[in-house]
Amino acid sequence: MEPISSIDIMEISDTASIPHFINKNGPMAVALDVTNACNFHCLHCFNNSGLKRNNELSNEEILDVARQIAEFNCITVCLCGGEPMSRSNIFEVIECISNKTGYLNMVSNGSLISKAVASNLKKSGLYLLQISLDGINSMQHDTLRGHEGAFIKAVSAIEYAKEAGLKTITSFAPNRLNYRTIDKYIDFCFKLGVSEVRAMPMIPMGRGGKLGPLTMNSEEYIEFQQVFRTKKREYQGKGLMLEWGDPIDHYIRMPNNDRLGMKTYCMEIKSDGSLTVSTYLPIIVGNVRNHSLKEYWDNGYDTIWGNTQIQGYIKKIQNIYDFDEFEPKPYSDEVIDLDLLDRP
Amino acid sequence: MMFVKYKTMCKEHLFTRTEQDGTSLLLIKPSAHQVFLNKTGVKILDLAFNYEDTDEVLTQLSKDYPSVDTRILESDMIELFHLLDIYEIICWDFNATKLYNSFYLDNENRVLVKIAGDKDYRNVSNFIKTIGLKNSIYHCQVELPSYYDPIALRYHTFNDKEYGIFTCIDEEIHSYMSVIPPASEESMVLVITSIFLKPSLEDAVIRDLILGMLNRMMHLITGRVRKIRIGDTGKTAPEIINIFKSIGFEKECELKDEAPYGDLIMYTKFLPL
Numbered sequence: 001m002e003p004i005s006s007i008d009i010m011e012i013s014d015t016a017s018i019p020h021f022i023n024k025n026g027p028m029a030v031a032l033d034v035t036n037a038c039n040f041h042c043l044h045c046f047n048n049s050g051l052k053r054n055n056e057l058s059n060e061e062i063l064d065v066a067r068q069i070a071e072f073n074c075i076t077v078c079l080c081g082g083e084p085m086s087r088s089n090i091f092e093v094i095e096c097i098s099n100k101t102g103y104l105n106m107v108s109n110g111s112l113i114s115k116a117v118a119s120n121l122k123k124s125g126l127y128l129l130q131i132s133l134d135g136i137n138s139m140q141h142d143t144l145r146g147h148e149g150a151f152i153k154a155v156s157a158i159e160y161a162k163e164a165g166l167k168t169i170t171s172f173a174p175n176r177l178n179y180r181t182i183d184k185y186i187d188f189c190f191k192l193g194v195s196e197v198r199a200m201p202m203i204p205m206g207r208g209g210k211l212g213p214l215t216m217n218s219e220e221y222i223e224f225q226q227v228f229r230t231k232k233r234e235y236q237g238k239g240l241m242l243e244w245g246d247p248i249d250h251y252i253r254m255p256n257n258d259r260l261g262m263k264t265y266c267m268e269i270k271s272d273g274s275l276t277v278s279t280y281l282p283i284i285v286g287n288v289r290n291h292s293l294k295e296y297w298d299n300g301y302d303t304i305w306g307n308t309q310i311q312g313y314i315k316k317i318q319n320i321y322d323f324d325e326f327e328p329k330p331y332s333d334e335v336i337d338l339d340l341l342d343r344p
Numbered sequence: 345m346m347f348v349k350y351k352t353m354c355k356e357h358l359f360t361r362t363e364q365d366g367t368s369l370l371l372i373k374p375s376a377h378q379v380f381l382n383k384t385g386v387k388i389l390d391l392a393f394n395y396e397d398t399d400e401v402l403t404q405l406s407k408d409y410p411s412v413d414t415r416i417l418e419s420d421m422i423e424l425f426h427l428l429d430i431y432e433i434i435c436w437d438f439n440a441t442k443l444y445n446s447f448y449l450d451n452e453n454r455v456l457v458k459i460a461g462d463k464d465y466r467n468v469s470n471f472i473k474t475i476g477l478k479n480s481i482y483h484c485q486v487e488l489p490s491y492y493d494p495i496a497l498r499y500h501t502f503n504d505k506e507y508g509i510f511t512c513i514d515e516e517i518h519s520y521m522s523v524i525p526p527a528s529e530e531s532m533v534l535v536i537t538s539i540f541l542k543p544s545l546e547d548a549v550i551r552d553l554i555l556g557m558l559n560r561m562m563h564l565i566t567g568r569v570r571k572i573r574i575g576d577t578g579k580t581a582p583e584i585i586n587i588f589k590s591i592g593f594e595k596e597c598e599l600k601d602e603a604p605y606g607d608l609i610m611y612t613k614f615l616p617l
Contacts, residue, residue: 043377139423142380148369176430181423201462212375213430218461218501219564225504226525226565233529246502252495318495319462 026072026297029266031279034062034079034093036271037086040109041146043214044173046206046280046323048331049082055272059089061289065269066096068293072267075102082271085112091124098125105130107171110157111150118160128167130198131158135178136185143177144214155192162193169196175214179224186231190240199228200245203280205323206331247280251314258306267293267301274335277304280323282335283313291341300340309338349397349437350425358433362386372431379427384409388424392434398425449511449556455518457560460501460508465494468510471517475540481550481584482539484575485522506537509557518542519553523561532570534561551587558591562615572613577603585611 037052038045057065069077077097084090084106098104105128106121113121113129121129133154135141141151161168170189172178178185182199189197202208202215216224225244232242257265268276275286275296285304286296304310313336316322328334359371368386370379381389387408391401398421405417428434449455460468472492477483485506490496500506500522510520519542524535536558541550562569573596574580574588593611602608 137423138380138382139385139427143377146378148380177427180426212377213432214375214377218464219459221461222459222501222507222564225502229504230529244502248495248498252499319465319498321462 024263024302026074026294027264027267027301028074029076029078030069030072030074031078031080031266031268032065032069033081033269033271034084034087034090035082038081038083038109039086039111039147040083040150042109042207043144043146044175044202044208044211046203046208046331048206052082052086053272057271057273057288059087059092061273062087062093063089063096065273065288065293066093068288070097070100071294073100077101077104079104079106081107083109083112085117091120094121094124094126098127103127107132108157109145109150110154111147113153113157113160115160115163118157118164118166121161122164122166126166128169129157129161130169130171131161132173133158133170133185133189134173134175136181136188140178140181144173144175158192158194167195168193169198170194172197172199173202174199174216174221174224175202175211176216176220177214179216179220182224182227183231186228186235186240186242190235190238194240196241196243198243198245200247201320203247203320203323205280205329209324247320248317250278251317254305255311255314258303263302264297264304267297269293275301277310278314280330281313281317281326282328282330282332283310283338284335285338285340286342287339290339296340304340307338348399350434351396351437352393353432353435355393355433357431360389372433375431377431381424384420385424388421389428392425392428396437398422447560449552454513455511455556456513457509457511457556459560459564460497460510460520462498464508464510465497467515467517468492468508468520469494469497471510471520472540475542479543480538480540482536482574482576482580484577485537507561509561511553511556518545519557521554521557521561525565526568529568532568534565534569534572536572536574547583547587550584551590554587555591570615572615574611576609576611577605577607579605588613 035052035056036047036049038049041050079090079093085108087093094104104126106126107130110131131154133141134144135151138151141154142148158168158170172182172185174182186197201221202211204211204215228242228244235242254265268279269288270276273288274284275288277283277285285301300307316326323330328336357373359373361369361371363369366383366386368381368389370381372379388401388405391404395401395404402414402418402421405421406414409417425434429436447457449457458464469492473489477487477489485491497508501508504525506522506524508520508522511518520540521536522538524537526532526534539554541553545553558572574593576585588611592613596610596612599608
C-alpha cells in the first residue's frame with residue numbers, strides 16, 4: 001500500500017463527529033519493558049539500559065501486569081527492556097500472555113539465548129524474536145554493543161531461534177561504522193533466514209546522544225536510504241521484508257487517528273510500572289501499582305493522543321534531535337506527571 | 345579502490361591492548377569507544393601506520409595473505425581505513441590524490457553546499473517561507489506553504505520522495521533546491537522541483553549556485569541518473585530558463601495543454617553514459 005502523502009496526514013481537519021469504533025475495550029498492542037537491566041552497555045542506547053532500576057516491578061507484580069495484558073486480547077504484545085532475558089521469570093510472563101494474544105514478540109541482544117533457551121521460548125508461546133544485529137562482523141557490532149563476542153552470540157541466537165521455529169527478525173542501528181555495508185548486511189540476513197530487517201535512525205538521546213563520531217550526517221542517511229530502498233525491491237517476494245522506520249511518525253499519525261475516531265493503538269508500560277505515551281518522552285500518565293491497566297484505559301488512555309496537554313508536548317518533536325532538547329531530559333530521573341487517575 | 349594517499353594524524357588518541365590470541369582491543373581515547381579487531385584487522389592497522397597510501401597497504405596485504413581473494417582483503421582494508429577516518433586517526437591527503445574533497449563552492453571555503461537533514465529543516469523552512477512560494481525562481485511542486493513545514497520536509501526526505509539541498513554562508517541560507525530522485529530502479533531521471541534564492545543575486549551567481557547544488561546531489565545519487573529535468577508551464581522567467589540552458593539543459597519535448605496554465609515544456613540535461 002502506498003504511504004499517505006504528507007499533505008493527507010497533516011491537513012486532516014475536523015473529524016470529531018466520526019464515532020469511536022475500534023478497540024473499545026483495550027489497546028490493540030502493548031509494549032512492556034520487563035526490566036531495565038541489560039548485560040550490555042551499548043553506545044547508542046537511548047533509554048540508558050544497564051542497571052536494574054531500584055523500583056522495578058517484582059516478579060509477582062510483573063506477572064500481575066502480564067495477566068492484565070492478556071485480558072486485553074491484544075493483536076500484538078512486545079516484551080522489551082533492557083534485555084528481557086534478564087528478567088528471571090520471563091518464561092512465566094510469556095506463558096501468561098501468549099495464550100490470549102495474537103502475536104507475542106520479544107526484543108533481545110541474543111547473548112543469553114542458547115539452543116535450549118530458544119526452544120523454551122518457543123514452547124512458552126513466543127511468536128517472534130527480534131535480535132539486534134548491527135553489522136556484518138565483530139568490529140561493527142561489538143564496537144556499538146561495547147561487548148566483545150556480541151556479534152557471534154547474536155548470530156548464534158538467530159540460528160537457534162530459527163531452528164526452534166520462532167519467527168526471527170533483526171534490528172539494525174545505522175551508524176558511520178556500518179552504514180556503508182548495509183547491502184552486504186541484508187544479504188547476510190537473508191542467508192541466515194531472517195524474515196525481516198528493521199532499521200531506524202539512531203536516536204540521539206540517552207547514551208545515543210553521545211555517539212559523537214559515529215553519528216551519521218544527512219548525506220550519509222540519504223546514501224543509506226538509497227541502498228536500503230534498492231535492496232527492499234531486490235528482496236520483495238523473496239521472504240525478507242525491509243522496514244525503514246521513523247521514530248517521529250507516530251507523533252503525527254496518532255493524533256490524526258484520534259481525530260478520525262480511532263482509540264489509542266498501543267499502551268506502553270515501563271519496568272517500574274509507569275505508563276507512558278511514547279517510549280521516547282518522559283511523560284507519565286499512571287502506574288500499574290496504583291490502578292489497573294483497564295482503569296487507566298477507561299479513564300483517558302483510550303484517547304490519550306487527543307489529550308491537549310500531550311499534544312502540546314509532542315508538537316515540540318519535529319526531528320530526531322528534538323528528543324534530546326526536550327525538558328526534562330528523557331530517561332533522566334525527572335518526568336512530566338500527567339496521571340490520568342491521581343492528579344498531582 | 346583507487347590509490348589514495350593518507351596521513352596518520354592523532355595516533356596518540358589510540359590505545360591498543362593486544363590479546364594472546366592475536367586479537368586487539370582499540371581504545372579510542374577522546375570518545376572512550378572500544379573497537380574489537382580480529383587478527384586481520386590488527387594486521388591492517390599495523391600496515392596503515394607503516395605506509396602512506398592504500399595501494400601500498402593492499403599490495404603488502406596480498407603478499408601476507410596470498411591465498412585470500414584480493415577483493416576480500418580490499419574490502420577489509422577499506423573498512424578499517426573508514427574506521428580510522430571516523431575517529432580521525434588518519435586523514436586523506438586530498439591534494440596528493442586530487443580527490444573531490446570539498447563541498448564548498450568557492451576557494452575561500454565560505455559557500456557551503458549541504459544536503460538538508462534533521463538539523464536543517466527548521467532553518468530551510470524559515471528560509472523558504474521568508475522568500476515566499478510566489479518568489480521562487482523555479483517551482484513545479486505543491487503550492488501550499490505547509491508543504492514546506494519542517495516536519496513535511498523531513499517526511500519527504502525520510503521516505504525518499506524528495507530531497508533538499510541548500511547553500512549557506514556562515515549558517516545563513518542563500519539558496520535551496522528540491523529534487524525527486526529516480527522513482528524506481530528502471531528510472532534514470534532526476535527531477536528538479538523547486539529553487540528558492542535570496543533576492544537580487546546576479547545571473548552568474550545563480551548559475552553557480554544551481555550548478556553547485558546539482559553537483560552535490562549527483563555526488564550523492566550515484567550511478568543511475570542519466571537525465572536531470574525541469575518542467576515549465578510558462579511560469580518560469582525566460583532569464584532563468586536561459587541560465588538552465590547555459591549549464592546544459594535543452595528543450596526535450598513540449599506537451600500541449602498539459603497543465604491548467606497551458607503547455608508543459610520539459611528541459612533536460614543529458615549526462616554521459
